[in-house]
Amino acid sequence: MFRILTAGESHGKGLMGIVEGFPSNVPVDREGINKDLARRQQGYGRGGRMKIEKDKIEFLSGVRGGKTLGSPISFFIENKDYANWKAVMDPDEAEESLRKVTQPRPGHGDLTGALKYNFSDIRNVLERSSARETATRVAIGSIAGQLMKKFKIEAWSHVTAIGKASLKKPVVDMEKIKAADDSPVRCTDKSTESSMIHCIDQAKAEGDSLGGIFEIHITGVPMGLGSYGQWDRKLDAKLSRALMGIQAIKGVEIGYGFDNAQQEGSRVHDEIFYDSKKGYHRNTNHAGGIEGGMSNGENIIIRCAMKPIPTLYKPLKTVDIETKKPVSATVERSDTCAVPAASVVGEMVALTVIAQEFLTKYPGDSLEEIEKRWKNFR
Numbered sequence: 001m002f003r004i005l006t007a008g009e010s011h012g013k014g015l016m017g018i019v020e021g022f023p024s025n026v027p028v029d030r031e032g033i034n035k036d037l038a039r040r041q042q043g044y045g046r047g048g049r050m051k052i053e054k055d056k057i058e059f060l061s062g063v064r065g066g067k068t069l070g071s072p073i074s075f076f077i078e079n080k081d082y083a084n085w086k087a088v089m090d091p092d093e094a095e096e097s098l099r100k101v102t103q104p105r106p107g108h109g110d111l112t113g114a115l116k117y118n119f120s121d122i123r124n125v126l127e128r129s130s131a132r133e134t135a136t137r138v139a140i141g142s143i144a145g146q147l148m149k150k151f152k153i154e155a156w157s158h159v160t161a162i163g164k165a166s167l168k169k170p171v172v173d174m175e176k177i178k179a180a181d182d183s184p185v186r187c188t189d190k191s192t193e194s195s196m197i198h199c200i201d202q203a204k205a206e207g208d209s210l211g212g213i214f215e216i217h218i219t220g221v222p223m224g225l226g227s228y229g230q231w232d233r234k235l236d237a238k239l240s241r242a243l244m245g246i247q248a249i250k251g252v253e254i255g256y257g258f259d260n261a262q263q264e265g266s267r268v269h270d271e272i273f274y275d276s277k278k279g280y281h282r283n284t285n286h287a288g289g290i291e292g293g294m295s296n297g298e299n300i301i302i303r304c305a306m307k308p309i310p311t312l313y314k315p316l317k318t319v320d321i322e323t324k325k326p327v328s329a330t331v332e333r334s335d336t337c338a339v340p341a342a343s344v345v346g347e348m349v350a351l352t353v354i355a356q357e358f359l360t361k362y363p364g365d366s367l368e369e370i371e372k373r374w375k376n377f378r
């Protein structure tokens with residue numbers, strides 16, 4: 001099992017991540033990680049910041065000659081925008097009075113964060129509550145994903161709804177889902193894709209913002225990750241906690257969770273079959289690959305709901321924390337919709353949890369030791 005920590009402010013020098021307890025001798029493909037970082041930066045509806053940043057990972061420790069050492073992996077991702085924010089963000093020299101933020105945005109962490117940590121400048125809150133941090137979690141998930149790929153486990157995602165534009169039918173064809181990378185909104189269906197783009201354009205023109213839903217499919221997960229034995233060892237509980245930890249994610253559904261709740265049991269539960277080639281298997285997957293807090297060998301399917309972006313160019317009413325007078329909320333440069341980006345983050349966060357659980361079931365200090373355990377079990 002490995003632990004992860006992230007650090008960094010949105011307009012500070014950069015972001016950092018630490019992965020502790022990761023096994024040794026795992027080949028690390030730096031360009032593969034950079035590719036995932038670039039995937040997170042794409043998506044129709046993002047604001048100007050993504051034109052400035054070109055996220056790239058720089059390892060500081062724990063990797064040598066392209067392989068992990070088993071020691072803590074630490075890495076840095078530069079914020080190119082720091083060059084424009086140095087006067088405001090320099091750890092030693094920043095002048096707090098410069099561009100002080102006092103008008104909290106409804107929906108962001110601004111007001112509660114400023115009161116909780118006793119700040120007169122909301123910048124001290126928004127810099128860390130910003131989803132810029134998700135770049136580090138993508139890098140970590142990409143490292144975890146490279147290990148999981150050795151055991152044929154992969155995660156893919158696609159966007160099923162943006163605002164009111166949504167797919168009418170569930171998509172289970174993995175080839176279609178994999179191709180979502182080629183869509184500007186990560187949608188598998190061309191007609192829904194154009195409705196989504198239209199909704200984003202409309203919201204942008206009106207100074208408004210949008211949320212939506214994305215779906216993650218994890219393939220190749222062996223039976224038995226997680227446990228029914230204790231509430232906090234359940235795989236669905238661990239996945240939903242981690243996914244809820246992504247900024248603006250307000251709902252996590254395993255399988256067809258909410259839809260299942262409105263059906264009879266006979267239509268919901270996935271019947272069990274056996275044959276010598278496939279072993280135990282199901283012909284349906286309404287449960288989304290998890291029963292009793294354990295992976296059951298089917299694909300894991302998770303859906304996440306993202307709320308609309310809080311920063312609005314047509315700002316909502318708020319109260320200035322200095323004057324206590326009614327004002328319009330601060331408008332920092334902002335995305336109109338970031339559901340496609342969040343869907344890549346979701347993939348990587350889910351892969352991180354799956355890798356942690358995989359290493360709980362097949363532990364080992366080195367890749368070779370894990371492979372031996374895995375083969376013995378098989």
Ligand SMILES: Cc1cc2nc3c(=O)[nH]c(=O)nc-3n(C[C@H](O)[C@H](O)[C@H](O)COP(=O)(O)O)c2cc1C
Nearest residue numbers: 108109129130131247248310311334335338341342
């Ligand atoms: C990829 C991504 C990009 C985001 N971009 C913005 C943005 O440009 N402006 C904004 O106000 N919120 C943005 N958010 C959402 C805020 O970070 C989030 O709503 C805020 O931190 C409050 O936390 P909460 O929504 O989890 O309660 C983004 C979220 C994600 C996942």
Ligand SMILES: C=C(O[C@@H]1CC(C(=O)O)=C[C@@H](OP(=O)(O)O)[C@H]1O)C(=O)O
Nearest residue numbers: 010047049129130131132332333334335
């Ligand atoms: C920087 C990223 O997303 C940011 C997330 C974010 C927020 O409030 O969460 C606000 C915006 O920041 P800025 O005002 O600097 O443009 C987004 O661009 C990123 O995803 O890398």
